[in-house]
Amino acid sequence: MLLEIEQLHLSFVAGDTPAHILTGIDVDVAPGELIGLVGESGSGKSTTVRAALRLYGDEAEISGRILLDGVDMVQADATEQRRVRASSVALVQQDPRAALNPVRRIGDSLAERLVKVHGMRRAEADERILSLLTEVGLTHPERRMRQYPHELSGGMLQRVVIAGALSTDPKLILADEATSALDVTTQAEIIAMFQRQIRERGLGMLFITHDLHLAGAICDRIHVLQRGEIVETLQRPGLFDAASHPYTRTLIESAPALARKGRS
Numbered sequence: 001m002l003l004e005i006e007q008l009h010l011s012f013v014a015g016d017t018p019a020h021i022l023t024g025i026d027v028d029v030a031p032g033e034l035i036g037l038v039g040e041s042g043s044g045k046s047t048t049v050r051a052a053l054r055l056y057g058d059e060a061e062i063s064g065r066i067l068l069d070g071v072d073m074v075q076a077d078a079t080e081q082r083r084v085r086a087s088s089v090a091l092v093q094q095d096p097r098a099a100l101n102p103v104r105r106i107g108d109s110l111a112e113r114l115v116k117v118h119g120m121r122r123a124e125a126d127e128r129i130l131s132l133l134t135e136v137g138l139t140h141p142e143r144r145m146r147q148y149p150h151e152l153s154g155g156m157l158q159r160v161v162i163a164g165a166l167s168t169d170p171k172l173i174l175a176d177e178a179t180s181a182l183d184v185t186t187q188a189e190i191i192a193m194f195q196r197q198i199r200e201r202g203l204g205m206l207f208i209t210h211d212l213h214l215a216g217a218i219c220d221r222i223h224v225l226q227r228g229e230i231v232e233t234l235q236r237p238g239l240f241d242a243a244s245h246p247y248t249r250t251l252i253e254s255a256p257a258l259a260r261k262g263r264s
């Protein structure tokens with residue numbers, strides 16, 4: 001298993017009264033699986049991912065078990081947590097501009113991690129990045145490497161961020177609303193590329209989205225999150241047919257009929 005979250009509870013403790021955010025979350029992702037975590041804004045999706053990576057400090061109190069690539073991230077010290085984050089897993093978030101340094105050329109930004117953290121020679125890093133930029137569907141990859149983030153569109157930049165995420169050969173990708181800000185065509189292309197990576201590299205992916213119908217079109221299994229609690233898990237075959245929780249039914253029915261029709 002690449003990710004095993006078992007009975008994760010989380011409270012933010014800054015301020016006078018602790019805010020209890022996550023209640024008993026259970027999520028597993030195996031190699032080659034595309035697992036959805038779906039809920040409305042504020043339901044706790046990003047908090048679950050950030051907690052799994054142990055990106056919170058003292059402000060969050062965590063209990064439960066989080067195994068990332070076999071390492072217990074709750075018990076591991078900070079050095080071990082950093083090692084797992086650098087080698088086994090990649091996080092892709094909604095805003096690619098936040099993930100890239102605006103005053104550095106794209107090639108320099110992407111190569112830096114490979115050279116500094118993974119000890120690659122710069123020429124080797126450049127070659128790898130060039131091939132990944134091509135793989136994620138960017139035209140003129142050599143030119144892109146010399147450009148700055150402001151010279152590229154949001155969709156192109158998200159492809160750059162995904163190439164960077166794949167460059168360290170992670171086993172697991174945490175995609176947190178990674179396609180939500182993109183137009184439908186780019187979204188479809190990036191999702192097709194994710195699916196290819198999952199099939200060809202045996203990657204596992206936790207796909208976090210507020211869009212239940214999108215998750216329904218691509219995921220093997222979907223956990224529905226409401227106010228920090230998984231209220232229902234939808235499985236194939238059947239998926240939406242078996243949905244019984246009122247919150248899941250509301251999410252199913254709230255999508256425009258056209259979108260439902262297009263994706264069914």
Ligand SMILES: Nc1ncnc2c1ncn2[C@@H]1O[C@H](COP(=O)(O)OP(=O)(O)OP(=O)(O)O)[C@@H](O)[C@H]1O
Nearest residue numbers: 012019021039040041042043044045046047048210
């Ligand atoms: N650092 C923090 N301190 C206190 N509360 C927080 C913190 N981070 C998140 N929260 C609260 O936790 C709850 C869940 O937020 P979270 O960002 O995980 O939701 P989400 O489902 O990812 O929503 P969105 O799609 O809008 O990002 C919210 O009520 C939010 O205000």
